[in-house]
Amino acid sequence: MNVLEGDLADLYRVPSTGSRSRDALVKLPRDPRDSDLIEREAVALRQLPKDGDGRYLPYVPRLYESFEHRDPATGERRTANAIGALDGFHSLAEVRAAHPGGLDPRDAAWMWRRLLVGLGFAHRAVVLHGAVLPDHVLIHPGKHGVVLVDWCYSVPGCYARVDSSGRVPAMVNRYADWYPPEVSGRRQASAATDLYMATRCMTYLMGDQAPKPLQLFAKGCLLSAQNRRPNDAWRLLGELDEVLERLYGPRRFRPFTMPAPR
Template identity: 55%
Template sequence: MTPLEAIALVETASAEELFGGDDPARQYRRLARLTHPDTAGPGGARAFARLAELWHSRGTIRSPNGRYSTGQKAFEGDLANLYRIPEGHLKLVRDPSCNDLMAREAKALRRLAERGDPRYLPYVPRLVDSFRHKDAGLVRRANVIAISAGKPTHSLAEVQARRTDGLDPRDAAWMWRRLLVALGLAHRAGVVHGAVLPEHVLIQADDHGVILVDWCYSAAEPGERIAAIVPRHRDHYPPEVLAKETPGPFTDLAMAARLMADLMGDRAPQPLRRFADGCRLASPRQRPDDAWRLLAELDELLHRLYGPRKYRPFTL
């Protein structure tokens, strides 16, 4: 690499691109030597200064409210990489074309915090920060989110993968009940989640906790459409989403019913299966549209099937 090539690289690359290899310190020393004014001449001064700045800021991004590390990637979501940080998770969108979806999540979480019943806010993430991050000429939106403290979480996608013979309906019962609470909270605040999918529902097994995450697909204004779907789960979406029609509580309740029916599989008793099917009728007008009323109806059905509620340990 020549000094001119090194200057061009440093002036256009991000810290991750420059120092993402196996030996970042060696890469820094090499580029510092090539861009130093003693080697590259006066033309290298700006690149040399930028290199030092990138080296010192590697693995972190800043907002007006804080500084966050990208050193510990937790997992890759549908749209963004999530990094584990003391505040919770830093969610940084991979493709700037999806910035609007990250903005939707921030808007929805703010709306839930402002209008939601405080008793049920632990069922959804808390927005800590939201900002635009500029790196190598690209502007990407980031959200910092936190979930309620508790035991380790598992997604219902993990549950489904580990219980291939179907989930015991008595275990599915508490998950479904708490998912309806999360949806009831959202709908009363005027927010439709829009993507009640296995990866977006987290459980805390010991505490029987449920947290509904990934609000990037949400609709928080009257008449607002669901802006995007998760392609691999296309068949999970009710007709109004695929037709780009106005969603409503009936949209989320249909997706939740599909999710729980899939989790139980052939182990679901006929009354529970009919209950789920009734939530998934083709016409939105024929479906339930009130999560709290549906929860009461589900409780009545569960009581008839299994008697009074009692704690049932659940392990994966």
């Protein structure tokens, strides 16, 4: 059984069955005290298809089930999620590592656009992702697909019944300096929080390759004051399209490949 290591959980690949056409990843927290974050992911992944536009479901993983796992050796109980496996995808961290001098902005453009679509879908379903980081944004080179994974740090709107704080529940320590001030300050998050982190992902991806108009566009999304930042992903997408058209003309498909692993 293949095992992948996530931020707070290990993921075990489970082959497809007669009732499930795709392989699944069973996500099991290493520390039982993180079960609440696994439960939070399950809440978000149930709310998104229920309250969101079904056309955009490919932008998020599919939750097959959430269940309690009891360790036979220790008796410890942990919440586990079974999520649809994603094959052929690469994280933005992998993309950046493959382009150490920075990614061509024309390639970053479709990733940025689709990331905003995914966030726009989630926000209209009243779910904040809470951790839009390079390891949590996956792209499919050939299909130009984008999937947002790891919803353990999300703020689903239905959580207001049990947690009205609206705060992102935890941070990924190795990315501590990627978060906007409202997260590190334990204040209420908003759509502007996700858009801040999404912008950080894209400026990181392009590095010094970003032209001045995109730098200025990004600067407006990275203001410290939450109420001065864009807070509507769909509107921001329209503004990004205007910048891209001025830079590169009408949109056209641009093939993208990842180098073969050595």
